[in-house]
Amino acid sequence: MLSLNDIAAAQLRIQGKVRRTPCVESPALSELTQVQLRLKLENLQFTGSFKERGACNRLEAMPASERARGVITASAGNHAQAVARHGARLGVAVTVVMPEATPLVKVTATRRFGAQVILNGANYDEAAELAARLGTERGLVYLHPFEDPHVIAGQGTVGLELLADAPDLDAIVVPVGGGGLIAGIACAVKETNPNVRVLGVEARRFPSMKHALESIPPPSLPGGKTIADGIAVRRVGELTRELTRKYVDEIALVDEGEIAEAVLVLLEREKTVVEGAGAVGVAALLHHRFDELQGKRVAVVLSGGNIDVNLISRIIEHGLVKTGRLVRIVVTVPDVSGVLSELTRVVAGTRANVLELNHDRAFSGAELGETLIELVLETHGFEHIDEVCKRLGAAGYRFAKK
Numbered sequence: 001m002l003s004l005n006d007i008a009a010a011q012l013r014i015q016g017k018v019r020r021t022p023c024v025e026s027p028a029l030s031e032l033t034q035v036q037l038r039l040k041l042e043n044l045q046f047t048g049s050f051k052e053r054g055a056c057n058r059l060e061a062m063p064a065s066e067r068a069r070g071v072i073t074a075s076a077g078n079h080a081q082a083v084a085r086h087g088a089r090l091g092v093a094v095t096v097v098m099p100e101a102t103p104l105v106k107v108t109a110t111r112r113f114g115a116q117v118i119l120n121g122a123n124y125d126e127a128a129e130l131a132a133r134l135g136t137e138r139g140l141v142y143l144h145p146f147e148d149p150h151v152i153a154g155q156g157t158v159g160l161e162l163l164a165d166a167p168d169l170d171a172i173v174v175p176v177g178g179g180g181l182i183a184g185i186a187c188a189v190k191e192t193n194p195n196v197r198v199l200g201v202e203a204r205r206f207p208s209m210k211h212a213l214e215s216i217p218p219p220s221l222p223g224g225k226t227i228a229d230g231i232a233v234r235r236v237g238e239l240t241r242e243l244t245r246k247y248v249d250e251i252a253l254v255d256e257g258e259i260a261e262a263v264l265v266l267l268e269r270e271k272t273v274v275e276g277a278g279a280v281g282v283a284a285l286l287h288h289r290f291d292e293l294q295g296k297r298v299a300v301v302l303s304g305g306n307i308d309v310n311l312i313s314r315i316i317e318h319g320l321v322k323t324g325r326l327v328r329i330v331v332t333v334p335d336v337s338g339v340l341s342e343l344t345r346v347v348a349g350t351r352a353n354v355l356e357l358n359h360d361r362a363f364s365g366a367e368l369g370e371t372l373i374e375l376v377l378e379t380h381g382f383e384h385i386d387e388v389c390k391r392l393g394a395a396g397y398r399f400a401k402k
Contacts, residue, residue, distance in 0.1 A: 002149055002243060004191040007156035007184060010057040014154060017060070017086070018052045019045050023165040023299060028269040033285040035298040038166055040158060043274050043305030047081040047109065049230070050158060050181055050303050051145070055082035057154030058143055059090055067092045072140040074098070074131035076124050076229050077106025078304050079145035084113035095140065097131040099123050103229065103308040125234045146180030147237030156184025162299050163192055170296040171197040173281040175303045176209045176251060177231030179240025185301070186247035199290055200244070200251040201280040203228040203259065210251045212241045227311065228259055230277030230304055252289035257322065259283050264319035266302070267312070275307035324382035326355075328374060328402040331392065335361065335371040343373060346395045350388045353378040 021041045030037040042050040059067070070093035073083050080096040087094035094115040098107060099122060111117050118134075121127040135142040144151065158181070162172060172189060174182040186198040202209060205224045212235075226232050236244075244251075254262075259276045262283035266272045274282075281300035284290065320326035333339045340357075347354060356376035379385050385401070392399050 001239070002152055002156070002183070002187050004188060006149065006153040007160060007188045010053070010150070010153040011157045011160055013060045014053055014056045014157065017089075018056050020161060021045065023162060026270060029265070029282065029285075032265070032269075033282075033298075034288075034294045035285060035296055037285070038169075038297075038299040039270070039272070040162055040299055040301045041272070042158065042301060042303050043272065043278055047078070047085050048304055048306040049078035049082070049278070050155060050301070051078040051082035052085070053157050054145075054148070054151035054154035054180060054184075055079060055143070056086045058148060058150040059083070059086045059092060061150050062092075062141070066141045070095070070138075070140050071143050072097070072131050072135045072138070073143040073145060074124060074128035075145055076232065077102050077110070077306055078230055080110040080115065080117070081106065081113065081306070083143055084110045084115035088114045095131075095134070097121070097127040097134070099127045101229075103306070103311070105308050106306050109306070123234065124232060144237070146178030146233075147239055148180075149239070152180050152184040152187075152240065152243070154184070155181045156188040158301060159185035159188030160192075163189060163196075166297070166299055168297055169196050169299055171199055171290070171293060171298045173199045173201060173284060173290075173298060173300040175228075175231055175277055175280045175301065176200040176202045176244075177206075177233045177277065179209050179236045179244055181301070181303060182209075182248060183240040183243035187243055190247040197249045198247060199284075200248055201284040201289070202251060202253055203231060203276075203280060204253040204255050206232050206234065207253055208233050208236045209241065209244055210253065212236045213245055213251070226259075227256060227263075227276035227315070228280055230275055230306075231280065250290060252284050254280050254283040254287065254289065257318075258287055260315045260318055261322065262286060263307070263312070263315050267316075272302065273305045273307065273312070274302045275304045278302045278304040324385055325379055326376065327379055327385050327388075328376050329388070329392070329399050330402060331373045331375065331397050331399040332370055333373055333397065335369055340373065343397070346391055346397075347375065347377065347388065350384070350391050352384065352388050
């Protein structure tokens with residue numbers, strides 16, 4: 001298993017090589033979540049995630065004979081960058097197998113550190129199978145991203161820092177993928193102060209740890225697409241499962257829309273860029289997945305910030321729709337001159353901002369002599385949308401809100 005001494009040793013081993021990230025108070029999110037919230041900003045690591053800790057500890061503890069052979073690993077992106085960076089620092093040749101759908105930002109960053117990147121497989125598990133096989137064929141040392149005591153101990157240093165910076169915490173909320181992060185943090189925290197609750201959060205499409213705690217052996221889930229790609233693991237490790245069973249109090253699940261909302265809230269309210277996997281803890285708190293936390297002192301680990309800018313754009317648009325700040329309204333009008341001017345005058349009277357306007361005569365199915373005008377409006381919320389609809393109705397327009 002793993003001990004507090006292992007984590008303390010890891011803390012000394014990685015000191016000065018991995019950033020000691022801040023744990024900051026968040027008045028804005030405290031109000032939204034109804035807890036006294038602190039954010040552990042692991043997204044500020046040099047490679048953008050907590051994975052630096054485990055990779056650094058594993059490589060630093062590796063004997064020279066193994067370093068000389070070179071290493072291989074599989075990763076959805078964050079572990080890859082961490083191994084590549086610290087491998088380059090120590091002069092270790094690194095090969096990484098990444099799923100074919102890995103965000104470009106993570107692939108590019110890994111190659112920038114000098115690693116050889118092989119894109120293979122639809123998910124992490126398929127990439128891991130190839131990495132293990134290539135490691136055997138080429139005589140490389142396989143570095144598991146979570147099922148490794150040195151890796152888990154490195155991740156556990158997050159827990160030691162949290163207890164040092166906020167010794168009065170009541171609970172810590174941690175994202176869960178393969179389980180390395182929560183296993184390490186939970187061991188560090190519970191062996192130091194067993195009264196602190198350690199709570200895990202998984203994407204509902206990948207409830208691997210939750211299922212593993214109920215099954216022997218851990219099942220392999222079918223998987224699916226998720227914006228929390230960093231925790232999209234179909235099968236957790238045996239070691240991480242047992243540590244989680246021993247130390248973790250509860251695991252909750254969050255939906256894709258809730259994850260996207262959390263990414264947007266962190267961006268808008270905290271000016272902090274966090275990837276989907278890193279935002280699941282905030283999503284769980286925003287939607288009150290855990291009982292008896294109201295008013296309590298809680299820290300949430302923002303585990304990573306490596307998110308594709310195109311995904312951020314889509315998340316922002318979906319978030320604006322969900323919160324009533326973006327709406328599409330299709331209006332049926334007579335196909336005569338002057339109609340558009342009158343329609344926009346009515347909309348302008350509500351002080352909604354027209355972002356897009358499209359005519360559709362040919363494909364809308366409208367009657368001859370009519371046309372559909374699609375309006376995409378920027379609004380202030382659902383009450384504002386209701387006001388726009390009331391004004392359009394009062395002006396005699398037939399319309400549908402999409």
